Amino acid sequence: GQNIDQPTEMTATEGAIVQINCTYQTSGFNGLFWYQQHAGEAPTFLSYNVLDGLEEKGRFSSFLSRSKGYSYLLLKELQMKDSASYLCAVLDSNYQLIWGAGTKLIIKP
């Protein structure tokens, strides 16, 4: 079966750095997405990785290793507004999106 694993919950301190990991086992691979979802709001697109390596976008970076079936989202200079759930999703060989259950990130002052 297809599976996406990410931690259920993480806690970090304002101003610090946090890394949210995502591992996947899917039928093929056509890219990996990260989304942010604040409570009661729509998931919003953060990043898309299809090649190995690090993609940086402001305070957020996303890394992919296809050989290891592994990605992480790195958030720097954490702000209180970064408290949200972070969803990892993989596009499989049929271009179906396989979703993880999300990681709830709690930022403390």
Place this chain on the structure above:
Amino acid sequence: ETGVTQTPRHLVMGMTNKKSLKCEQHLGHNAMYWYKQSAKKPLELMFVYNFKEQTENNSVPSRFSPECPNSSHLFLHLHTLQPEDSALYLCASRDREESQPQHFGDGTRLSIL
């Protein structure tokens, strides 16, 4: 503002009621999706429409009935739902290429009494 609008935002209904959820996208996208989101579970894909044609039905019970009258509008008709159907129902749209991100609405929080 994501360009995808869902109404209502909240809905409470009894098991014998009939109601409809509405989704409208203003992004000119060709694909539209219905998802169910339950606490601590992955998003569950329910239905997919491409150019108004249903291309996927993920074994969804018949008490959920989708309708896509045009590329901008998507409905989910609800009838004789069960308590386990209480969840957040999200609509999303996507441009032509599968590698493009999906754009989500804020969802309808559905509670079945």
